[in-house]
Amino acid sequence: MQYNYYEVINMKLLLASIAVLAVVVHGLNENVYRPCPQFWLSFNGNCYRYFGERVTWEAARDRCRDHYSFNGRADLVSIHTEQENGFAYDLFRSSAGITPSTRPPYYGAWIGAYQTTSGSTGRFIWTDRSGLNFERWVPGQPDNHGNNEDCAHLWRRNAGDDIFQGWNDLPCEEDLPFICKVAPN
Known part of the structure; x- marks a missing residue:
């Protein structure tokens, strides 16, 4: 199966959008271990x-x-x-x-x-x-x-x-x- 240029770009944009959405939904800072609350x-x-x-x-x-x-x-x-x-x-x-x-x-x-x-x-x-x-x-x-x-x-x-x-x-x-x-x- 061969994809054309626009299908590849659309697929990359879709994957990037899913990644951004995952970060927004789960929170970027939630994935970082912080032993203390911010500013403590x-x-x-x-x-x-x-x-x-x-x-x-x-x-x-x-x-x-x-x-x-x-x-x-x-x-x-x-x-x-x-x-x-x-x-x-x-x-x-x-x-x-x-x-x-x-x-x-x-x-x-x-x-x-x-x-x-x-x-x-x-x-x-x-x-x-x-x-x-x-x-x-x-x-x-x-x-x-x-x-x-x-x-x-x-x-x-x-x-x-x-x-x-x-x-x-x-x-x-x-x-x-x-x-x-x-x-x-």
């Missing part, structure tokens, strides 16, 4: 993202929970090792100059540790319900100053804090940027 960074088996928008702790938690991967719902970052703390701190520190506080040189980024009872002096827990098996409080913290510091944040007063990479408790109504964490795809 991978570290030790989880995905992280810094958000520079300054919001209350509760609004930060809710914004994190608006994000999903194939394997779960995001939440404010829970920190379980020194290495993970350093990674989260570096995410915050590398962007801190972009979102300065109204009280320079005070910088912070919400993390998922909080007290379930407002104004208490009890232990902090993580929003994702994982165990609080690692803590990195700045010396003298948490102090629950004014009986209303129930939420935790990474804290940076000055360049010296880059070595310690500590946490502080703060009123949950303060406006800070935040870091989210989610399981990879």
Whole structure:
């Protein structure tokens, strides 16, 4: 069987159209393995993202929970090792100059540790319900100053804090940027 020139061209166009349609229907990006959602960074088996928008702790938690991967719902970052703390701190520190506080040189980024009872002096827990098996409080913290510091944040007063990479408790109504964490795809 012999095909003429136009039949060959039409057949090639048909095959090309089918290929394009398959890409559109199934999505080009669906065929590419991405361990983390777009714009999220991978570290030790989880995905992280810094958000520079300054919001209350509760609004930060809710914004994190608006994000999903194939394997779960995001939440404010829970920190379980020194290495993970350093990674989260570096995410915050590398962007801190972009979102300065109204009280320079005070910088912070919400993390998922909080007290379930407002104004208490009890232990902090993580929003994702994982165990609080690692803590990195700045010396003298948490102090629950004014009986209303129930939420935790990474804290940076000055360049010296880059070595310690500590946490502080703060009123949950303060406006800070935040870091989210989610399981990879």
